[in-house]
Amino acid sequence: MTMLEVHNFGKTFTNHQLQTTRQAVQNIQFRLEKGQFLGIVGKSGSGKSTILKSIYRTYLPDQGHIYFDSDRFGKVDLTKITERQMIYLRKHEIGYVSQFLNVMPRTTSRELVENAILEMGESESVAQSEAEKALAHFELDKKLWDMYPNTFSGGEKLRLNIAMATVKKPRLLLLDEPTASLDQQSKVKVKEVIEKLKNSGTTLVGIFHDIEFMENLCDQVYDMNKRKLEVS
């Protein structure tokens, strides 16, 4: 079953102050089956993040279509659905993980993960137990559960981010350079995390600088330079 299909997609940024435009990507085409892992590779500035952010609607797509097989709405074009539908999908079906953590100030790791579950309409007790499971699953040190993440290391923030996104059990998870700025040991940890997600049936799209690292994990690789899909 096809989970995600990007069809003839393009995005141009216009800056009205400087009167400049920049075609970030064009003619992007790929298709991803349920439970598969697609890696996107290419040098900086080639538009990898633009694709991911457009799927998540952080960027407004301006050409082409992005079809997603939603549990709630059926097959929808993410470039066309209403904002309210997108909010629903973000809360229940599509997760986004980057290396940055942008959260409510003075909120502990535990509360952040709990809130992610409460957002879906679950009860307090479910939120509490699921949050603990997720934090333990992604091996965030127990000492950090009741601390604010502002002083966490890059790897710790990332694992918290992944816990917040995956606790919702999304159908599709977008990983925006999750391994950037991590040391080798943390990267291995992230790889294990992704392996776990994949084994649990989550469909994944990820951007990676060092694709060799992910190679034997990806089912397909989209090369921005060659503009095509390769099956690994």
Add this chain to the structure above:
Amino acid sequence: MMLEEPILSVKNLSKQFGDGCRRCSDPSTRDLIKNYCPSCGMVFACRDISLDLYPGEILGVVGESGSGKSSLMKCLYFDSDVTSGELYLQDEEFYGQNLWTLSAQKKRYIRNHKYGMVYQNPVHGLKMDFTSIGNIAEKLIAAGNRNVDNMKMVGEKLLDTVHIPLFRMKEEPRNFSGGMQQRVQIAKALSNNPPVLFLDEVTTGLDLSVQADVLDLIKRIQREFGISMIVVSHDLAVIRMLADRTIVMLNGEVIENGLTDQILEDPIHPYTQTLVYSLL
């Protein structure tokens, strides 16, 4: 597809200050400086604004001073009359009725039973010479409560929710700090259990730690009580923390609307770009 009805729906709201002249009453000959007619001095505070607020969501409204944000809020809360437009509330009693055409009595009823309002300046929302718990009781009485014990219980619970120590509940808010006054105002606004809450620049002028308290409180009441809110702020960081969707206003018009992160990361309108690129 999801069939979802907005809890509050605004259609083509216009609010003008002044009588207008021949030049500005006709859109084709209108030559405004921002939203001001230089020939007669008329101000177009809100121009043809339409928006929907959905159950349980926080809608952000941003824009520079004078863009019409507060005028919009005043019209929604019946603090000010509208020039034209329609307002609908998803509610059995008022279903399909344009709220702006209702009698003053019915509008008061809606304010007392269906709405909560938190003003930027607590002076507007609180009686500074009543006690804090008395302020809450005032709103509860307006909403039809008569049982003193019950009102005291509700009042204490609310003050506790907003972290006002109960041993100070009989103090007048004028003795309180700005942040505490703001929290009493929020408690008062919540006391009638309103489905819709308006927040107008509630964190402006508060220091950062108190601001975080108030933001945390707003987020918590949204989660716990499922209240729909319209949050006006010129502080983009506040909007980013609170709102799922945001509208951007300029010179009395809505110039852009979208998901909050999209407005902040991929603004389309030239003014929104200027606003967002000014963010430190």
